[in-house]
Amino acid sequence: MAQPHLTPEVLVPRLGEYLVQRGRVRAEDLKKALAHQHKKQDKTQSGLLGETLLELGLIDRPTLDQAITEQIIQLRNALEDANRYLERRVQERTAELQLALRKLSELNQMKNNFVANISHELRTPLTHVKGYVEILVTDSLGALNEEQKNALQVSQRAITQLEGLIDNLILFSQAARGEMTLHMAPVNLHNVAANIINYSNPKALDRKITLHVEIKPNLPAVKADEEKITWVILQLMDNAIKFTPAGGRVSLTILREADSLVSVSVTDTGIGIPKDRLHELFEPFHQLDGSSTRRYGGTGLGLALVRQILDAHGSVIDVRSEEGKGSTFKFTLLAARRAS
Ligand SMILES: Nc1ncnc2c1ncn2[C@@H]1O[C@H](COP(=O)(O)OP(=O)(O)OP(=O)(O)O)[C@@H](O)[C@H]1O
Ligand SMILES: [Mg+2]
Structure with a gap:
């Protein structure tokens, strides 16, 4: 025209x-x-x-x-x-x-369905592999020598890693399809912190990083999905440990912010994040080091899911970071009931 x-x-x-x-x-x-x-x-x-x-x-x-x-x-x-x-x-x-x-949302739906289907399909054979490796490693099919046992233990660690990845993919596809369900209940953050320390300690030790935990006594219970919030803090700890060079320090701090708010923050003395790239962190499958020779493992799903889970809790994550100095990731949760 x-x-x-x-x-x-x-x-x-x-x-x-x-x-x-x-x-x-x-x-x-x-x-x-x-x-x-x-x-x-x-x-x-x-x-x-x-x-x-x-x-x-x-x-x-x-x-x-x-x-x-x-x-x-x-x-x-x-x-x-x-x-x-x-x-x-x-x-x-x-x-x-x-x-x-319309075309884009159809494609997006196809991608989400694909991710959901493929992750379920991956889980079944992996369960078999895991089961058989377990039978083998416990000498149930005959005695093994040390070398054979070591090899199977390496396989077990790889299986655990794969399981974690598949769980993340399933969680991601659920969230993307709006199917993430939360089981909200009063959560005792002292118990959560104890679980996290148990899990993160060996990793920190392995990477020669000092783990520091500060959790105030008599914190009120918070309103949350315990499993998912534990997962969120674990992801933040995982990143903090992964992106901090040996000799560094990672701290988990849980404090009462106000009468009805509890804050959780994870601080590291690691590589930090450039200011102009902070907004990229929460993009699914996005990693700041996108090179093929990247030094750090992972799929770039962790923080995307952290944000979705916190969003479902009505919370937001705040990031402060200085390149070469370290980063702090912080969010708050509502107390289950007002403190007396
Ligand atoms: N504490 C941190 N210090 C420096 N960079 C970070 C930190 N946390 C996250 N990042 C950057 O943000 C990117 C995305 O983090 P995210 O947790 O989503 O993915 P990932 O850790 O690379 O992979 P995954 O969590 O799926 O194993 C990371 O690849 C890294 O570049
Ligand atoms: Mg991560």
Whole structure:
């Protein structure tokens, strides 16, 4: 569709030319009036062409008014045309965008279904592998030598890692399909912290990182899904340990913020995150070190899920970080009931 040429000349045609075109003024008379107008302008007097033509008796008032009215009508018509044209374009573009959006959400749905199906399909064979390795490692199918046992123990660790990855994928696809269910109940964060320390201690030790825990006594229970909140803190601890060089320190701090709020923060003295990349952290499957030779393992799902789980709890995660110095990830939870 051709766009009307909305040049200023079209919108506001010059009065003199218009009068000549319409035969209301002769071309020579226009020239005369323009010359006169020019002279008047030199003397810094008002130099409107219409007034000059009237002054020189080259046009009468009704004809001039008629010409100006015609020009105003033309201008209004041109504006109405332009408006109609713009409305049509907006409608066309909206329809195109709606179609693209529909296609995109269909594709997204397909991806979510694929992730859900494939992760369930991966789980079944893995359960068999895990079961048989367990039978073997306990000498149930015959005695094994040390070397064979070591090899099976390495396999067991890899199986645990794979299980974790599959669980994350299942959780992610549930969240993406809006199927994440929370089992909310009063949660004792002292118990949660004890579980986390048990789990994170060997990892920290392995990587020569000092683990520090500060949890205030007599914290009120919080309203949360215990399993999912434990998982969230574990992910934050996991990242803190993973992105901190040997000799560094990782702290888990659980404090009462206000009467009805408890904050959980994980601080490390690790590599930190550049300011302009903080917003990328929570994108699913996104890692800041995207190179093929990346040093740190993982799939980039951890923080995306952390955010979804906290969002379902009505909480948000706050990140403070300084490149080369370390990072703090913090969120708050509501106390189960108000403290007395
Ligand atoms: N404590 C941290 N210090 C520095 N960078 C971090 C920290 N936590 C997360 N990041 C950056 O954010 C990215 C995304 O973190 P996320 O936990 O989502 O994924 P991951 O740890 O790489 O993989 P996964 O959690 O799936 O094993 C990380 O790859 C890393 O680049
Ligand atoms: Mg992670």
